[in-house]
Amino acid sequence: MAASATLQRTPVRYQQLLLASALASKGSASCLSALGPPYLLGRALHITGAIPAGHNKWSKVKNIKGPRDAKRSQIFQKLSMMLRFAVREGGPDPELNSNLANIIERCRNSNMPKTTIEMAIKGVDKEKSSNYLLYTARGPGGSALIIEILTDNTRRTQQEIRLLLSRKGAVMTDGVRHLFDQKGVVTVSRKDREQRSVSLEQALELAVEAGAEDVQESEDEEEQEVLKFLCDVSVLHQVRKKLDAQGLQSLSAGLEFIPNTTVELSEEEMKQASELLMGLGNCQDVIRIYDNIQ
Structure with a gap:
């Protein structure tokens, strides 16, 4: 399946959430x-x-x-x-x-x-x-x-x-x-092994080569930028191996629920x-x- 860039940024709504989070009780x-x-x-x-x-x-x-x-x-x-x-x-x-x-x-x-x-x-x-x-x-x-x-x-x-x-x-x-759809998700660092930043466009090309369906931009627990490669559950570990072979630094691989x-x-x-x-x-x-x- 060809990968597609589905990321949409909404700066105003993002700021609203940060404000809401600041006001929210623990x-x-x-x-x-x-x-x-x-x-x-x-x-x-x-x-x-x-x-x-x-x-x-x-x-x-x-x-x-x-x-x-x-x-x-x-x-x-x-x-x-x-x-x-x-x-x-x-x-x-x-x-x-x-x-x-x-x-x-x-x-x-x-x-x-x-x-x-x-x-x-x-x-x-x-x-x-x-x-x-x-x-x-x-x-x-x-x-x-x-x-x-x-x-x-x-x-x-x-x-x-x-x-x-x-x-x-x-x-x-x-x-x-x-x-929600259950998907395999490989999370990789935003920087490759040579510490070069990987753009979303580059990630989408790598996703096609590795057999992934889509790529999403996100953050980990330490608020560091990461890329998430979505794929069918059956090819999860195969996709991870191919991404590693392409020079990316994989951080984890597992199953997640993605909203449809x-x-x-x-x-x-x-x-x-x-x-x-x-x-x-x-x-x-x-x-x-x-x-x-x-």
């Missing part, structure tokens, strides 16, 4: 309940925020970092949970466990100490078994949310998220999953949405949040 540590059996997403855990083209204004709110003043220890705690879950599901050898290898990469990119990574991997037997859950909800202005959860206490997490949603004008629903339709919010709804997302981001059990806000 929100309590809370999480969300599922309707019926939770949907299990192939057990592919990763923490990069899913930022569709034109959605860079959400990157500071949506990723695991939560509010801009979130403590690094919270990031490391979530990463440690993900490491232990990956080990429990696929074993401690990253050579044989691609999910674990991807999470270790994210840990390194977040400057997580090597000793902390090793302790998390070795501490699997000492921790309670965690459950990976996927919850869906309707947010302000009819926006759709998909929330990834990793918890050792499902009942507690459901109660916390239900309470947070009710306080922020959101409700649980099972009718939004069809608004978006909604536009008013300024007041935008403020409510930013408060909701920051509250969810502060929840220890929330791994990642997706939305379809334009």
Whole structure:
């Protein structure tokens, strides 16, 4: 499939979100309940925020970092949970466990100490078994949310998220999953191995050669510019290998939910949405949040 540049910049709306985020309260540590059996997403855990083209204004709110003043220890705690879950599901050898290898990469990119990574991997037997859950909800202005959860206490997490949603004008629903497509996503540094900046046009050409469908501009947890290459789930690792061979620096590869339709919010709804997302981001059990806000 030919790649297409779908990125649209909206500076005015971006400034409005930054203002809304500044006004938003931090929100309590809370999480969300599922309707019926939770949907299990192939057990592919990763923490990069899913930022569709034109959605860079959400990157500071949506990723695991939560509010801009979130403590690094919270990031490391979530990463440690993900490491232990990956080990429990696929074993401690990253050579044989691609999910674990991807999470270790994210840990390194977040400057997580090597000793902390090793302790998390070795501490699997000492921790309670965690459950990976996927919850869906309707947010302000009819926006759709998909929330990834990793918890050792499902009942507690459901109660916390239900309470947070009710306080922020959101409700649980099972009718939004069809608004998102599951895609393979390879995240690479905006600079290649020779430290040359890669333009969106160049990235689109590389995407065609590697077998990716599209490219999106975004930011990581450290607010560094990155490029996200979208592809079919079945060719995810093939695309990553080709991008590495083309001289790009891949940071992670995993599955994400990409919205196939978006909604536009008013300024007041935008403020409510930013408060909701920051509250969810502060929840220890929330791994990642997706939305379809334009």
